[in-house]
Amino acid sequence: MKILIIEDNPELTQNMVSYLQGENILCETVANLFDAQDKLLSFQYDCIVLDLMLPDGNGLEILDFIKNKKLSTNVLIISAKDSLDDRLKGLDEGADDYLPKPFHLSELLARLRAIYRRSRLGGSDQLVFNEISLDTALIQVKVAENILDLTKKEFDLLLFFITNKNRVIGKEAIAQHLWGDYTDDLANFDFVYQHVKNLRKKISQAGGNDYIKTVYGIGYKFDPNVS
Structure with missing residues (x-):
């Protein structure tokens, strides 16, 4: 599985990358919307790990970008914005799952694998x-x-x-x-x-x-x- 992590917290990003790469997941990272859009136009990913609070805007803009460009990828939102409205809006805009911060890295891995199974493997390992x-x-x-x-x-x-x-x-x-x-x-x-x-x-x-x-x-x- 190849993923793009869109997160501006360098410590959290490094923790996710270290853990997920140890589980045989290939990780690419960006810290803002501009670089994320550039990556998504240039490369393909099985899933995006998306923070909502980014330095140059709201991460939900990425969901609109994916929809408008007709890109084939899944999205897992991770965010400290854990209100019901934010969660529902993200899922309504096309995200596949929502994981509120703080979270255990093992749960992040489980959510990513579940998304991959549903979207690519018919729900099975x-x-x-x-x-x-x-x-x-x-x-x-x-x-x-x-x-x-x-x-x-x-x-x-x-x-x-x-x-x-x-x-x-x-x-x-x-x-x-x-x-x-x-x-x-x-x-x-x-x-x-x-x-x-x-x-x-x-x-x-x-x-x-x-x-x-x-x-x-x-x-x-x-x-x-x-x-």
Whole structure:
């Protein structure tokens, strides 16, 4: 999972990043509305952790921005503004959940995982596609009941492919999703090819079909029609 944290308290931001990255969540951060909008126009995120009280405005403006730009992302509001009106307005404007401050980091993680399960995995930790099954809680993949020995990046790559099946995904988009937005400055993305190659080999050796197809000059596509 890749998230954007929009929070102007540097200590809280660092605490969230340290904890969530330890739970295999890729975190990018900004501290104001302007930088948040720039990030959202340039990169994709599974979820946004959004503070309402920001130095250059109300975080609810981000919800309007997401709606107007037709961006595909989920939003978890975190804020000390815990009145019922603020909570209802945030949810009414399109947020997926609301977590009042102060909160335990373990609850933040649980809320993020719940949002991800609902929006991407049909409400379950289990994702099954033909002979391939993924357990996002255990970070485990089985192909025809054979457990694959995958790295964390290979697991995330397979999950990214399956949840975006039938879509052509560029190498740059894959790199940004798995390694962070800093990859935008890289000259090439040859390392993506190596990870895709390793993943395809491991699935094939376990008796699985090769659903990952190369789209030359662009990237890759997870093709469900392969048999």
